[in-house]
Amino acid sequence: MQRAALALRPMLLALVVASPVLIGVLYAALASVGVAGAGASGHVALDRVVDVLSTRSTWRAIGWSLYVSASATLLATLVAAAVAMRFGTIRRTDRAARVLATFPLPVPHLVAAATALMLFAQSGLLARVLFAVGLIDVPADMPALVYDRAGVGLILALTWKEIPFLAVVAFAVRHSEHDALSEAARTLGAQPAQLRRLITWPLLWRGMAPAVIAVFAFALGSYETAVLLAPVDPAPLAVLTMERFADPSLARRGDAYVLALVGLALAAVAVAAHEWARARWSA
Amino acid sequence: MNSTRATHAARRGVWPTLALAALAVSSLLPLLVLLLQSVGVSWRWPLLLPEAYTTIAWRAIAGAALGAAALTSTLLALATAITSVLIALPVGRALATLRTPWRHVAAALVFLPVAAPPIALGAGLQVATLQLGLGGTFAAVWMAHCVPAIGYASLLFLGVFGARDAHDEEAARSLGASRAQVWRFVLLPTLRGPIGDALAICFLVSWAQVALTLVIGGGAVRALPIEVLALVRAGQDREAAVGALLLVVPAMLALSALRAGARRTTALPA
Numbered sequence: 001m002q003r004a005a006l007a008l009r010p011m012l013l014a015l016v017v018a019s020p021v022l023i024g025v026l027y028a029a030l031a032s033v034g035v036a037g038a039g040a041s042g043h044v045a046l047d048r049v050v051d052v053l054s055t056r057s058t059w060r061a062i063g064w065s066l067y068v069s070a071s072a073t074l075l076a077t078l079v080a081a082a083v084a085m086r087f088g089t090i091r092r093t094d095r096a097a098r099v100l101a102t103f104p105l106p107v108p109h110l111v112a113a114a115t116a117l118m119l120f121a122q123s124g125l126l127a128r129v130l131f132a133v134g135l136i137d138v139p140a141d142m143p144a145l146v147y148d149r150a151g152v153g154l155i156l157a158l159t160w161k162e163i164p165f166l167a168v169v170a171f172a173v174r175h176s177e178h179d180a181l182s183e184a185a186r187t188l189g190a191q192p193a194q195l196r197r198l199i200t201w202p203l204l205w206r207g208m209a210p211a212v213i214a215v216f217a218f219a220l221g222s223y224e225t226a227v228l229l230a231p232v233d234p235a236p237l238a239v240l241t242m243e244r245f246a247d248p249s250l251a252r253r254g255d256a257y258v259l260a261l262v263g264l265a266l267a268a269v270a271v272a273a274h275e276w277a278r279a280r281w282s283a
Numbered sequence: 284m285n286s287t288r289a290t291h292a293a294r295r296g297v298w299p300t301l302a303l304a305a306l307a308v309s310s311l312l313p314l315l316v317l318l319l320q321s322v323g324v325s326w327r328w329p330l331l332l333p334e335a336y337t338t339i340a341w342r343a344i345a346g347a348a349l350g351a352a353a354l355t356s357t358l359l360a361l362a363t364a365i366t367s368v369l370i371a372l373p374v375g376r377a378l379a380t381l382r383t384p385w386r387h388v389a390a391a392l393v394f395l396p397v398a399a400p401p402i403a404l405g406a407g408l409q410v411a412t413l414q415l416g417l418g419g420t421f422a423a424v425w426m427a428h429c430v431p432a433i434g435y436a437s438l439l440f441l442g443v444f445g446a447r448d449a450h451d452e453e454a455a456r457s458l459g460a461s462r463a464q465v466w467r468f469v470l471l472p473t474l475r476g477p478i479g480d481a482l483a484i485c486f487l488v489s490w491a492q493v494a495l496t497l498v499i500g501g502g503a504v505r506a507l508p509i510e511v512l513a514l515v516r517a518g519q520d521r522e523a524a525v526g527a528l529l530l531v532v533p534a535m536l537a538l539s540a541l542r543a544g545a546r547r548t549t550a551l552p553a
Contacts, residue, residue, distance in 0.1 A: 013377050087302075110512060129331065223494040241403065242497075
């Protein structure tokens with residue numbers, strides 16, 4: 001009873017911090033069913049929700065956005081983990097590698113996307129290098145890496161943007177690795193390969209899991225990278241939401257709230273997974 | 284025998300060197316491209332380097348929209364950082380007093396504004412700012428930027444206070460220190476590092492915001508990322524590159540501050 005009373009004030013503070021999102025969810029829900037916002041009829045109607053959720057483009061947007069953010073998160077995680085495993089000592093080259101890997105950490109998503117455009121566009125720097133070595137003759141020969149349906153440019157830009165953050169986490173995890181555990185395994189006869197497979201990798205993965213989930217949520221919600229590098233069809237969820245939000249037609253503007261709810265629901269799943277991972281592994 | 288050992292050593296030596304070179308190219312090349320783009324003239328296909336160079340776009344910053352936008356962004360980021368840290372500090376401290384499972388529920392709540400897609404967050408916040416009569420104003424964008432920034436800083440302070448030994452506070456209180464005195468003489472001096480980290484993170488959260496500024500500012504608040512996005516989309520590559528570098532430099536400085544703080548608190552590897 002006393003413990004519950006002690007928990008009340010901090011929980012209220014946490015609710016206050018979350019309240020803009022919770023109010024946003026409430027408003028988006030009311031606007032989705034036609035009670036509030038643009039084109040509101042004043043009474044509850046599920047037509048808009050059903051309309052938006054039964055449209056193929058909505059599901060293509062959700063699926064494509066999940067594919068892009070999952071691919072970028074996976075690539076960034078693999079690179080960050082490999083870098084942390086390879087360059088974990090106090091040697092000078094390892095320290096240089098750590099500085100290089102984390103150097104782009106504060107570069108905004110927008111700058112990553114703008115640079116990707118300059119590098120990967122059909123007349124971008126990569127195409128010029130391929131021309132110089134005789135692999136292509138005209139810009140049209142260059143495979144499309146931006147505005148492409150496979151989302152290669154977008155995935156690469158998001159990967160590049162997220163590697164430094166995951167590398168910082170991976171280095172911190174390795175730094176705090178329990179030497180006693182490895183020592184005990186070695187004393188019991190474990191080979192270096194077994195140590196890596198049974199101790200180092202699992203510890204690294206557990207330590208990185210919350211950050212990996214957070215990166216997935218950031219990549220999923222990023223608007224500026226998507227609007228600069230993604231194709232028109234399928235449109236990513238963030239771009240589709242913004243387009244509907246700015247639509248001159250009031251009826252279509254209301255669709256933005258249904259899409260915003262979808263985005264918030266995906267983020268809520270990521271938040272739950274993040275806390276679960278932290279509770280399970282970070283103690 | 285000796286030659287086999289030498290081959291092994293060479294093999295061990297080649298891969299780390301290659302990996303290091305790949306890291307260097309991956310980290311530095313994009314910024315080098317931006318720098319060249321910002322000063323390049325007649326950089327036509329298929330030239331690998333520009334034909335000539337000019338600093339015209341850099342010299343024009345002060346009088347151009349980019350200069351005004353950089354000032355707006357600086358003020359926004361400073362205001363966001365200070366406000367968010369002032370709010371998040373007591374929040375993080377209160378959350379650290381919770382035990383599981385409440386602590387996990389509270390951490391999840393505080394993480395929500397961080398993880399919510401900015402565009403979805405903006406769609407909900409826009410109504411509130413309009414109702415307050417602040418639609419499309421600097422104040423509305425500042426408040427909107429504070430929402431994710433407070434989430435980040437609260438999580439940071441939850442971690443800091445969770446790992447902190449509260450005995451010195453108790454000792455000060457038992458010696459008769461008031462609440463204000465505990466903050467002034469015990470908490471703030473020992474928290475200088477984490478407060479610096481939190482200020483840097485919140486500055487960066489605001490500095491890089493695009494979607495929230497677009498939705499809440501309604502195009503009227505011309506922060507630097509909004510200006511850069513418009514330049515990129517208009518194909519004005521030289522000005523866009525200057526704007527992009529303007530976005531990177533203060534961010535790098537904020538990170539240096541964060542690193543300096545981290546060395547004191549050993550929260551990050553060197």
